[in-house]
Amino acid sequence: MIEQKVIEQKIVEPEEIFFKARREKQFITGSEAVREAIKRANVDMAVSYPITPQSESMHLVGDIYAQGYLKDYYRGEDELGVMSAVAGASMGGVRVFTATGGPGTLRAFEMFPTWAGARLPVVCAFFCRGVNSPLTIQPDTIEIGFMLDTGMLIFHAETAQDLFDMILKSFIIAEKPDVHLPIGVFADGFFVTHTRELVEVPPEDIKLPSYNPYMSPVPVMDMETPPVRQMRDPFVMKSNFISYAAHASWQQEVRAAGERARKHIKKYLGGFLETENEDADILIVASGTAASQAKEAIIRAEKEGIKVGLAKLKVLRPFPAEEIRRLVKNKKAIIVPEFNITGWLAREIKSVIEDNSRVVGAPRVFGGMTMPVELISNEIKKQQEALNECKYS
């Protein structure tokens, strides 16, 4: 048992900490960016369990617990135990954080739709890695594809800066009474967690306002105060239409809450995507570090006289279907580079646009392979050649 310290910090409005406070540059890893975000997030409790490449981030959160930034912190028995404990903490009305990745995500999987169904505003960082056998601990984003239909909101960070900002802002978005859903902030393992970059952070003596569980759309498990001595009672105790209709309506409401998040995401994240060269005929749509590689490929293409656009998706749930439809309206080719074998992002884009034969689900690497810029450059050249053939034939 360590002596409980408390760090003195001033509570400020979210807008102050997100947009107005003076920021200083720190040369830190993605894991350290997690620590810096949690320092300022007024988190009550964190529960950890090690899994590469996430382990260091929650270890660092443990360090700041010892310094007095959190009220409680412990290591769970495994990821399912951790995510269940996190659910209990959130139901009890505290702001809670955890992180996992790869096999940890899959071991805990039952809890993610449970969090969403119970309307728990948990924020969880996921550091993506391969999950298949034979084992790889290396980067692979296949788990994002698995997570898309859990009912959680899904953000995808490209950089440590994104990771810092998204985690901090997620608490405020997740806790809005009309949203009140868990948010998964995903980042590509190693590429983001284990590399250093300049990250701009506000002062560490300020923090977000506390979570107010009495604004929750579901009763907080406050055992001292009626009327809230009730759990999310299951209703399918009888095989009848009414029970099933209630369950159906409940699921719809979880998805509706995701739709309501759009307004808040636009306000705090500045939109669902970031774009470059919107008027180009060829567009790359990417998320995470695939967007970093795409940016480099765009610079190289420009040197060769080919103009290429970029849409970096920051948010995958709710999916920015309208924004993508508008962006690709007059595009001749849409290149989607991905770090997974299934191509879940290409699939998502194909499902929301007209004439989806324009979507090129490539390049695709997986199992821990890197994505050399040349792979994207080759796709750009192929598409440009095809366009030239159309033009002159």
Added chain:
Amino acid sequence: MQKVDYPVLAGPEGYLSPSAASMGVVLPDEGEALVEGRIVPEEEAMEKIAEKLLSAKNPFFFPGPLILWAWNEKAVEKAKAVKEMTEVVPAKIIPMPDYRPKYPTINPREEINPNHPNLTIWHNKIDVCVFIGVHCHYANLALKIVRGGTNCYTIALCGEYGHEDAMITLRDVHTEKVRQLTEVIKRAKAERKGRR
């Protein structure tokens, strides 16, 4: 999200009606309200609520746990203000004391439950109802089921951001706004009396 002009009207809409949010209906900002899926100024929505309640054959209020239980001073004050509003209309009251599904069966004369609100509405032949003091998730749960299976016109007076699944919703409804709405109803009632 499918962007369509989706009017949120009294049902019965169907076997499994969609959530209004999934059909592109967006919650109002401060000072605004929703009437049948359209964002309007709050004052306009209050007039519409008064009109609906005063022209109803059998209006009912469904107060939920947030104002049924004296869990803080504000809840007590709000409950008193709501009671006063029901007397002005006049409307009857059926409480929603908690959210646990009632097995083997609910007594629809005595209470309403968000998991099967249609049973209470059918039994009492309610044509206009007001949800107030119900936690947002459970209000939306009930409002969708009511729209799907009954012809009842729903009004949701929300202490937070409002409810797209109601035909009319006000947001930020605390004691003062309850009293403000009561005054609107009183005035509308007097005008109706003058026209007779």
